[in-house]
Amino acid sequence: TARVAEMAVTVEVCLTSNIKPWRQGAPKSVAEHPVAQMVAAGVTCALSSDNLVLSGTVERQADSTMELALLAQETAVGWPGAKAVLLNGAAGAFLPKEQKAQFMERYAAALEAAWAEHVTPLLARVRGNV
Structure with a gap:
């Protein structure tokens, strides 16, 4: 994480599609996703909804608005951090x-x-x- 932050690499984060309760080591929920830790460590993150056909879960379909709401409400990033993530995406x-x-x-x-x-x-x- 420190090296990625140091190199100023923009990491695309697709919250919904990364939730894989059945896969060992993958986040089981949005709250468990490491995006907040990445942002706190200085990693430049951008938000994406990934592939709308293949992404999502039974409970949630992947879409851009939902990804933003999930980032802001279900992670420690919060709304101010979500705004910064949107700007990072554009800057990338x-x-x-x-x-x-x-x-x-x-x-x-x-x-x-x-x-x-x-x-x-x-x-x-x-x-x-x-």
Whole structure:
């Protein structure tokens, strides 16, 4: 983990598809997934829903929105960490330097707007602040 963090490698994390209760050594639940430990260790993680046809479990179908909710609510990453993971994913895009800078600027602004419109009010309601 330390070496991956040191090398600034972006690790794509597919929570739902990594849950394999029947496989020895694999996480049995999202809460057991090592993503929070990876983030805490400084590993740059990006979130993905993997292959929508092959991923998911009987209880949960893999989809991008659900992956974000699971990351934020069922791991120690939480909502602020989930936001950082989304930005990491965008920063890991394979684009020429100039295009990436423009893309990141637009993406970060869109994420901030969406966060303010959807996540912040939701968290306020959940916490009983509204």
